[in-house]
Amino acid sequence: MTEKDDKARGKELPSTRRSVPIALIRAREKVMGPIREMLADSGITEQQWRILRVLEENGPQDASTLAEKACLLLPSQTRIVQTLVEKGLVTRQADGRDRRKQTVAITDAGRRIIADNLGEAQAIAARIEEVIGKERLAQLLDILDDFQKL
Numbered sequence: 001m002t003e004k005d006d007k008a009r010g011k012e013l014p015s016t017r018r019s020v021p022i023a024l025i026r027a028r029e030k031v032m033g034p035i036r037e038m039l040a041d042s043g044i045t046e047q048q049w050r051i052l053r054v055l056e057e058n059g060p061q062d063a064s065t066l067a068e069k070a071c072l073l074l075p076s077q078t079r080i081v082q083t084l085v086e087k088g089l090v091t092r093q094a095d096g097r098d099r100r101k102q103t104v105a106i107t108d109a110g111r112r113i114i115a116d117n118l119g120e121a122q123a124i125a126a127r128i129e130e131v132i133g134k135e136r137l138a139q140l141l142d143i144l145d146d147f148q149k150l
Contacts, residue, residue: 031128038120042113044089047072047080052089052110060105062095089113 016022032046039049050070055061058069067077081104084090089110095101129137 034124034127035121038117038124042117044087044113045080047076048084048089049113051077051080051084051104052106052114055090055104055106056111056114060103062101062103066104084110 013019035049036046039046044052047070050072051066054066054069061069063077063081064074066081067074070077072080081090081092085092087109089107091105091107092102093105095103132140
């Protein structure tokens with residue numbers, strides 16, 4: 001055995017119960033379950049919902065900015081936006097200065113999807129706050145923001 005092997009044996013991975021990646025996945029699934037149920041009746045996916053929310057909140061976006069804000073890879077975002085265009089929920093227009101760039105904007109039909117789900121989305125958010133507590137939820141969001149520094 002090498003010295004490296006000896007050191008590796010002394011360091012074990014954290015238990016899967018205390019593993020950050022696994023804990024984040026478990027938490028994501030708990031949070032997203034009710035959201036997926038909410039969206040099923042609207043006929044849109046959670047990724048499509050994220051794009052609509054980003055556009056509604058931030059206004060028209062270029063594709064790269066939209067992908068980043070919606071936490072999607074650019075190729076996935078491009079495919080998802082195409083589906084949303086076909087559904088009439090967003091528009092896509094070539095940039096006047098740079099024809100290679102496109103600007104994506106939400107339509108009134110897209111805004112209606114958000115408005116139609118607003119009450120249930122607020123109830124889901126309130127349930128999360130109720131379970132975790134307002135202060136701890138704020139701390140959690142701050143900690144999750146810190147993960148962007150990795």
